[in-house]
Amino acid sequence: MIPPLSERISRLVTFGHSRHEPPLTDRQIADKVSTAVNAPVPEDLIRGLREGTEKAVPTDLVAPLAAVFGLFDIAYLAPEHASLSSDEVDRILLMHERLELLSEARDLGVQHIATRDVDQDPQLISKLKAALNAMTKKNSPDAN
Structure with missing residues (x-):
């Protein structure tokens, strides 16, 4: 079973910003999509997708x-x-x-992580997440 679309879009929003920048707002996302399609995209549509009241991205807006x-x-x-x-x-x-892993790595200050081998070893993401989690615990003030 795939995660709900709202959860997948939220994961994209979490992923889609640099470490020291806040995530994009619904308005910013709508503006960027509007620019790409050269037509207005309502902020309410983006909000609905993120909240789960909209269950599908309109076909012309997916890409x-x-x-x-x-x-x-x-x-x-x-x-x-x-x-x-x-x-x-x-x-x-x-x-x-993969998006969750990359977001966590970014937030920990990891400069580069290659995930192209994930297709060969589906467990690689779990292994990398465990390694990041171990690094976090090892470096946390509570670990001392």
Whole structure:
């Protein structure tokens, strides 16, 4: 089962900013998508997608919305009730985990992390997350 679209979009918002910058607001996202499609995109649509009241990204906005966050695999934004193959579900789940890993790494100040081997070893993300978690605990003031 894939995570709800609202959760996937929230994960993109969490991922889609630099370490010392705040996440994009609904208005900023709508403005960026509006610029990409050269047409107004309502802030309410973005809010609805993030809150879960909207269950699908309009087809003409999928690629522009993905581009706002640097996402190349637009299948990640598939509607919640789409008929997906098991391979498509696996890709979405893998991307969901990858985005979480990269966000955590960014927040810890990791400068570079390569995840291209994840396709060969699906457990790699779990291993990397465990390593990051161990680093966090080791470096936390409570660990001393």
